[in-house]
Amino acid sequence: MATSGIxxxxxxxxxxxxxAVAGxxxxxSGIELGxxxxxxxxxxARRRDDGGGVVLLDLRLPGLMGSSAVMEVVGMGYRVLVLSAHSDQAEVLGAMAAGASGYLSKDCEADEILHAVYLVAEGNTYMSPMLASHVLDAFADRASPAIELSTRERQVLSLVAAGERDQDIAETLAISIRTVRSYLDRIRDKTGQRRRPELTRYAIEMGVTYGRVPA
Structure with missing residues (x-):
């Protein structure tokens, strides 16, 4: 059924x-509340056939939350615009790596929320100016060209960047935790990045993010 707007x-x-946000x-103008x-x-459980559309998503939720929540909603076919009171670098980068199309602080004005919704609905990305520095900082000290990773290594890296734990990665890829950790050791050796925040930043820099990994 066609809607009268986004x-x-x-x-x-x-x-x-x-x-308040629903109101x-x-x-x-041009928006249909879903x-x-x-x-x-x-x-x-409640969603209608929205034909994709945009979802404004908080990250701190009961049950599924954070990057896992972003991945789940993106997997339903929606463009996710995060609207969160939390804006530390790891949370912003993790959400974007998980497939979010934009990230807003709850301190933003109503006009900015609508502006971001319109842009994201058109297939663009949007980040509040006050948060953009987090992403810029992540790219500022890019030191090396992309390293050749195998398809499975790229899949593991994309899930790490999306905030998934070793157990979650093992279940998603139908492999053992030992195998996941073996892949992580290889990825660390190849990239020189040891900690998960560093791997997340590397994945975003090199375009290895959830939803963009070859099967």
Whole structure:
């Protein structure tokens, strides 16, 4: 069924903020308010056939949260625009690596939320100017060209960048935890990046992010 505008859903567990954002979207020109929910599970149970659309997603949710929540909603076919009170570098980069199309701080004005929604709906990305420095910092000290990784190594790296634990990676790829850790050792040896935040930054720099990894 065709809508009269861009279908935009909301996943936010704080009732007052959720209602405020839903009201903003409902009154906005060119936007059709979609499913509004307090968790990813609730959204999945209630969602209509929105034809994709955009979802405004908080990261600190009951149940599935953070990068895993982003991955789940992206996997449903939506463009995710994170709207979070938390904006440390690891959280911003993790969300973007997981497939988010944009990231906004809850301190932003209503006009900026709508501007970001319109851009993301058109296939663009958007990040609040106050958060952009996190991404710029991640690219500022790029030191080496891309390293040749195998397809499986790229898959493992993409899931690390999305915030997944070794156990989650093993289940997703249907391999053992020992095998996951073996791949991680090879990736660390090849890239020279030891810690997970460093691997996340490397993955984003080199374009090895969730949803862009060859099968």
């Amino acid at each position: 279908p935009v859903g909301v996943i936010e567990d704080h009732p007052l903020y959720r209602d 903003l979207l409902a009154d906005a 499913t509004v929910a307090g968790s990813v599970a609730q959204f999945a």
